[in-house]
Amino acid sequence: MSFNDLISGALTSTGKVRNEPVQARSSERIGALLDAASAVVAEVGIERLTTAMVAERAGASIGTVYRYFPDRIAVLGAMSLRGFERFLRASVDLLESTKPTTMDAAFGCLIDAAVQMHRTEPGFTSIRLSDQIALPEVDGGTAASARVAGPLAEIFAAEFDIADDGTLADRLDIALTMVDALLVRAFIIDPQGDEDAIAACRAVVTAYL
Amino acid sequence: MSFNDLISGALTSTGKVRNEPVQARSSERIGALLDAASAVVAEVGIERLTTAMVAERAGASIGTVYRYFPDRIAVLGAMSLRGFERFLRASVDLLESTKPTTMDAAFGCLIDAAVQMHRTEPGFTSIRLSDQIALPEVDGGTAASARVAGPLAEIFAAEFDIADDGTLADRLDIALTMVDALLVRAFIIDPQGDEDAIAACRAVVTAYL
DNA sequence: CCCGCGATGATCGAGTTCCGCTCGGTGACG
DNA sequence: CGTCACCGAGCGGAACTCGATCATCGCGGG
Numbered sequence: 073m074s075f076n077d078l079i080s081g082a083l084t085s086t087g088k089v090r091n092e093p094v095q096a097r098s099s100e101r102i103g104a105l106l107d108a109a110s111a112v113v114a115e116v117g118i119e120r121l122t123t124a125m126v127a128e129r130a131g132a133s134i135g136t137v138y139r140y141f142p143d144r145i146a147v148l149g150a151m152s153l154r155g156f157e158r159f160l161r162a163s164v165d166l167l168e169s170t171k172p173t174t175m176d177a178a179f180g181c182l183i184d185a186a187v188q189m190h191r192t193e194p195g196f197t198s199i200r201l202s203d204q205i206a207l208p209e210v211d212g213g214t215a216a217s218a219r220v221a222g223p224l225a226e227i228f229a230a231e232f233d234i235a236d237d238g239t240l241a242d243r244l245d246i247a248l249t250m251v252d253a254l255l256v257r258a259f260i261i262d263p264q265g266d267e268d269a270i271a272a273c274r275a276v277v278t279a280y281l
Numbered sequence: 282m283s284f285n286d287l288i289s290g291a292l293t294s295t296g297k298v299r300n301e302p303v304q305a306r307s308s309e310r311i312g313a314l315l316d317a318a319s320a321v322v323a324e325v326g327i328e329r330l331t332t333a334m335v336a337e338r339a340g341a342s343i344g345t346v347y348r349y350f351p352d353r354i355a356v357l358g359a360m361s362l363r364g365f366e367r368f369l370r371a372s373v374d375l376l377e378s379t380k381p382t383t384m385d386a387a388f389g390c391l392i393d394a395a396v397q398m399h400r401t402e403p404g405f406t407s408i409r410l411s412d413q414i415a416l417p418e419v420d421g422g423t424a425a426s427a428r429v430a431g432p433l434a435e436i437f438a439a440e441f442d443i444a445d446d447g448t449l450a451d452r453l454d455i456a457l458t459m460v461d462a463l464l465v466r467a468f469i470i471d472p473q474g475d476e477d478a479i480a481a482c483r484a485v486v487t488a489y490l
Numbered sequence: 491c492c493c494g495c496g497a498t499g500a501t502c503g504a505g506t507t508c509c510g511c512t513c514g515g516t517g518a519c520g
Numbered sequence: 521c522g523t524c525a526c527c528g529a530g531c532g533g534a535a536c537t538c539g540a541t542c543a544t545c546g547c548g549g550g
Contacts, residue, residue: 098500119354122534133502138536145328200409246463246481253462254455272455279488307525331509342527347511 102140102150104130109151113195118148152199159189164223175232179277182224183251187270190259197259200252247277311349311359313339318360322404327357361408368398368405373432384441388486391433392460396479399468406468409461456486 108129112121123144127137141147162185172178189196225241251273258269317339321330332353336346350356371394381387398405438449460482467478 101500123536124534134536135502135538136500139500142536144535242477242481245466246478246485249462249466250459250485253458257454257458268451272451276455276459276485276489280485310525332511333509343511344513344527345525348525351511353510 098140101130101132101136105132105137105140105147106151106154109147110155110193110195113148113151113198118198121148123147148199151195155189155193155196155199158193159185160224162188164227167224167227172231175228175281176278178228178231179247179251179281180274182248183255183270183274183277186251186255187265190255190265197256197263200256247280250276250280307349310339310341310345314341314346314349314356315360315363318356319364319402319404322357322360322407327407330357332356357408360404364398364402364405364408367402368394369433371397373436376433376436381440384437384490385487387437387440388456388460388490389483391457392464392479392483392486395460395464396474399464399474406465409465456489459485459489 105126108126109121111129112125116125121144123134123137126147127134130137137147141150163182166181166185167178170177170181172181225244228244229240254273254276255265255270258266258273261269314335317335317337318330320338321334325334330353332343332346335356336343339346346356350359372391375390375394376387379386379390381390434450434453437453463482463485464474464479467475467482470478
């Protein structure tokens with residue numbers, strides 16, 4: 073599941089793109105615009121991000137920004153969505169390489185992946201994963217979380233026996249919500265990630281399982 | 282501790298007011314402005330709130346908004362702070378009336394209070410309590426969270442034996458962060474508050490303690 | 491096979507609209 | 521009648537539009 077797969081569908085207002093890109097350079101443009109948005113968010117915060125800053129940093133013009141995104145908020149939404157998608161990819165990679173045998177270890181992978189994102193992806197701490205989790209369906213499209221968290225659910229379902237799929241999806245959802253909230257807290261306390269707070273996050277998830 | 286006590290002091294940039302009101306009608310005005318802000322946030326969301334919308338709904342002019350708040354973000358900050366303060370007052374009231382004897386029951390009171398806030402206060406679901414929790418100190422003033430969560434900490438410290446104050450404050454912080462995130466999730470799933478999700482929130486806190 | 495050429499996609503940026511915020515003038519309270 | 525509160529036109533800047541321009545692609549004839 074690639075980033076383009078994600079943004080080319082009918083998404084909610086946060087994350088929408090105006091036109092599906094056809095030529096290859098367009099995808100690169102979108103990527104560059106989102107990179108620029110991340111950098112700007114990391115520098116000045118979400119509120120003070122302007123579309124002009126994004127355009128300039130991406131080496132594009134204002135018009136180009138608005139070719140791909142209906143408005144300023146959609147840029148932030150797409151950035152947020154991409155961050156979430158990257159986090160999921162990192163999680164899947166980690167799960168597949170370490171092959172945890174306990175639920176606890178599996179969630180440990182998710183936390184490691186999230187911590188890594190906070191440390192390496194500019195602006196990741198400023199966006200709310202919850203904007204992508206538990207999002208109601210819009211105009212007939214599946215909720216972003218369902219489409220995007222699918223790979224995780226599959227891994228967990230294959231590795232661990234859970235009574236039914238709904239329960240598993242819910243528990244994943246709840247766990248991700250907690251991890252996100254607690255890690256954001258950890259990275260607000262300390263920009264490098266407060267170790268005690270991260271440990272507390274692990275403890276909470278362990279207790280929950 | 283009243284709302285005015287909170288906003289009249291030297292606060293962080295979120296929540297600041299421009300002038301301390303002298304005449305009585307001013308306080309009413311501020312209240313009306315914040316009510317308007319809550320309603321607008323509930324309708325169009327934080328990002329799309331404009332100062333003109335707030336002014337119009339409060340029956341005031343643009344100038345009046347800027348008499349009391351230095352900028353748009355300060356309006357949101359004050360609204361957020363008032364919501365947090367109301368939540369704390371409701372929590373303290375519930376704690377004092379039910380006098381729980383277990384940690385679990387005590388946190389149950391907090392959750393009840395928060396659920397009540399989500400159900401009755403427009404826009405409460407859109408604001409992040411975390412903006413008030415774990416806020417770093419600014420310009421020499423104590424962090425809003427410390428001043429504001431004091432009453433809670435006192436009750437918990439008086440009722441339950443905890444090794445040291447720091448641990449207690451941290452645990453309260455973590456618990457509130459989780460409760461906030463999980464309840465927001467519950468109210469995103471269902472505007473009236475998804476009962477299963479609320480139950481999940483209680484379960485998580487119970488597991489954590 | 492490749493070269494030219496029309497069609498379509500992508501880009502640009504000046505211009506328009508809207509919004510955050512100021513400030514000087516007017517009314518209300520004490 | 522001084523001070524506090526309020527108003528709202530106006531200013532600056534940011535969000536967003538739109539028609540002109542450039543790049544790329546598909547295709548048919550040499």
